[in-house]
Amino acid sequence: MRAGAFLALPLLLASAPAAAEEEAKFVSSPEVFADAASCRAHLERTVSAARPADYAAVRGPYSIADGDVRVHMVKAEGMGHRIWEHRCLDKALSSRTWAHSMEAEEEAFTVESAARTAEWLKKDPSK
Numbered sequence: 001m002r003a004g005a006f007l008a009l010p011l012l013l014a015s016a017p018a019a020a021e022e023e024a025k026f027v028s029s030p031e032v033f034a035d036a037a038s039c040r041a042h043l044e045r046t047v048s049a050a051r052p053a054d055y056a057a058v059r060g061p062y063s064i065a066d067g068d069v070r071v072h073m074v075k076a077e078g079m080g081h082r083i084w085e086h087r088c089l090d091k092a093l094s095s096r097t098w099a100h101s102m103e104a105e106e107e108a109f110t111v112e113s114a115a116r117t118a119e120w121l122k123k124d125p126s127k
Contacts, residue, residue: 023098024098026085026087026094026096027096029092031093033088033091033092033093036069036090038091039069039088039090040061040069040088043070043071043088044061046071047059047060047061050073054075055073056076057072058071058072059072060086064087069088070088071086072084077099080099080100080102081102082097082099083098083100084097
């Protein structure tokens with residue numbers, strides 16, 4: 001795991017779902033756990049297996065609120081990254097994934113945006 005990626009992870013996690021067009025929804029897992037401790041143990045095994053893999057960052061498990069424990073894994077993808085989030089809400093396991101692009105969004109095409117990029121408007125008319 002790269003140290004810089006791990007330190008930036010909280011910032012990515014805070015901005016990525018909100019920055020997406022539509023926030024990714026959690027999908028329930030078919031796995032059934034007897035209790036919250038068993039579900040958390042599953043998250044711990046998931047993180048242990050992910051750490052030696054080629055993820056840029058792996059974090060968790062950690063509590064968001066009472067009975068809400070999560071892990072996050074981030075992997076470089078194209079011009080950005082993909083984030084996987086797994087959650088134990090008491091004994092119910094669910095997960096979601098979303099991509100976050102690092103590319104700047106293109107400006108909408110308007111007369112003003114065209115004028116800003118028109119080379120012929122930038123030339124000195126006295127020459």
